[in-house]
Amino acid sequence: MRPQMRIRERLAGLWPPSRWGLRLRSALVATAVITIVLGFGEGLMLVLLGRSLLGTVDSAATARLDDVTAQLRTTPPMTANPALLVPNGYVSIVEISDSSGRLLRSSARPGTHPRLVPAADDVVGQPLGRGSDLRLSARRVDSPCGRVTVLVAADIQPIEDTMGEVALALAIGTPVVVAVAAGATYALVGRSLLSVEAIRSRVAGIGSTGLSERVPVPSARDEVARLAATMNEMLGRIEAGHLAQRRFLSDASHELRSPLATVLSGLELARDHPRAFDTDLAARTLLPEAERMRYLIDDLLMLAAADENGLTVPLTDVDLDDVAAIALEATRHPADVTLARQFNPVRVRGDARSLTRVARNLLGNAITHTRSIVTIRTVRTLSGAQLIVDDDGPGIPVSERERVFERFVRLQDDRGRDSGGTGLGLAIVAEIVAAHRGTVTIEDSPYGGTRVVVKLGT
Incomplete structure (x- = not known):
């Protein structure tokens, strides 16, 4: 009973056909297609061949009729050339009868064949019945002895x-052709899948520490080669994402370690030397560092949420000039830096809180790098609105203007908080602007520094 159950389980595992392998399915499809095509072609060929051979037979009978009738026009039937009545080739019987149907001459003995009775005066290729292999052709002609009928079977x-x-040759050859085609298809598909298997085995062996490896690309320019090239491109993107994630974690850890160390140092000082701890130390050192750490954590949480689900913002009518004014009032700046403004009333569809953060980040970035002046403007355009921030700092090289929107990217060599910030401000700006279906670009400022242009739709 157990062997029978095993056989049933194996047979059940083979159904439905979608569980069959690609090689088997390809071979079966090729077999079915070739069988149908060959069957149709062979049937058509047999029909055409039969018609052609029957045409040859009828042509031979017609040629004999021409020869006999040509002589009977001038010669009586009884004195006609006997050679014209001799069977040869496809012609088996030649008879001459008068107008009453009486047999005058015949190439065969009477009674050895069925009666040759034409269906009309002139006939070509008339079958004589189901059991007969003869085809009758007849023609009437006027002879010196009267009208006679010439019959050729x-x-x-x-x-x-x-x-x-x-048909026998086709019946024997067709299965051979189908079997060879099926075997060739099975072998060729299997050979093609060897490249796919090589790609699969290589990908299966690539771990998180070996993302620099690539799959082999076949020399042939086919779908498998394109698959391998696409797989290598995907591995490259995964490697880049993995490296970016590691860099992100490293930079985030570094950024959090500095303010946390400062806060811990202040708390340890308060614990060990309470008299040395005063409100000035808390106000000038600990609180700014705690605020910096809080802003950094908020930024990291926002970017993480954007990576996981995509940043979404509620869209309402927002006065962009009011948003820019609020951001400007909340921005701190050194005494030697001048903040200029030029606000044109313009309304956009967006989230006021997020757009305020965009303006504050741009202003903070500009103040960090400017020498003496920062300007912020809102401009109405035909397609929407623009928020423009200029400074007279050192500017950003053209080659770096895309990279500065990446996370933790700072163009300064040092990582001090006074010179470079956390490196997340412009990354957050890019995320928020993208959520508003806008664009942010960096250009040269007329002051000689950097101009950041945010374009939003109304």
Whole structure:
């Protein structure tokens, strides 16, 4: 009972056909297609071959009719050339009868064949019945002795023998052709899948520490080669994302370690030397560091949420000039830096809180790098609105203007908080602007520094 159950389980595992392998399915499809095409082609060929052979038989009978009737026009039937009545080739019987149907001359003995009775005066290729292999052709002609009828019966037995031999050859050859085609398809598909298997095995062996490895690309320019190239591109993107994630974690840890160390140092000082701890130390050192750490954590949480689900913002009518004014009032700046403004009333569709953060980040970035002046403007355009921030700092090289929107990217060599910030401000600006379906670009400022242009739709 157990062997039977195992057989049933194996058979059940083979159904439905979607569980079959690609090689088997390809071979079966090729077998079915070739069988149908060959069957149709062979059937059509047999029909055409039969018609052609029957046409040959009828042509031979017609040629004999031409020869006999040509002589009977000038010669009585009884004195006609006997050679014209001799069977040869496909012609089996030649008879001449008068207008009353009386047999005048015949190439065969009476009674050895069925009666040759034409269906009309002139006939070509008339079958004599189901059990007969003869085809009758007849023609009436006026002879010196009166009107006579010439009848020629052609034998189609050689045609039937030829058709049988051809059909037998096709019946034997077709399965061989189908089997060879199926085997060749199975082998070729298997050979093609070797490249896919090589790609699969290489990908299966690539771990998180070996993302620099690549799959082999076949030399042939086919779908498998394109698959391998696409797989390598995907591995490259995964490697870049993995490196970016590691760099992100490293930079985030570094940024959090500095303010946390400062706060811990202040708390340890308060614990060990309470008299040395005063409100000035808390106000000038600990609180700014705690605020910096809080802003950094908020930024990291916002970017993490954007990576996981995509940043979404509620869209309402927002006065962009009011948003820019609020951001400007909340921005701190050194005494030697001048903040200029030029606000044109313009309304956009967006989130006021997020757009305020965009303006504050741009202003903070500009103040960090400017020498003496920072300007912020709102401009109405035909397609929407623009928020423009200029400074007279050292500017950003053209080659770095895309990279500065990446996370923790700072163009300064040092990582001090006074010179470079956390490196997340412009990254957050890019995320928020993208959520508003806008664009942010960096250009040259007329002051000689950097101009950041945020374009939003109304």
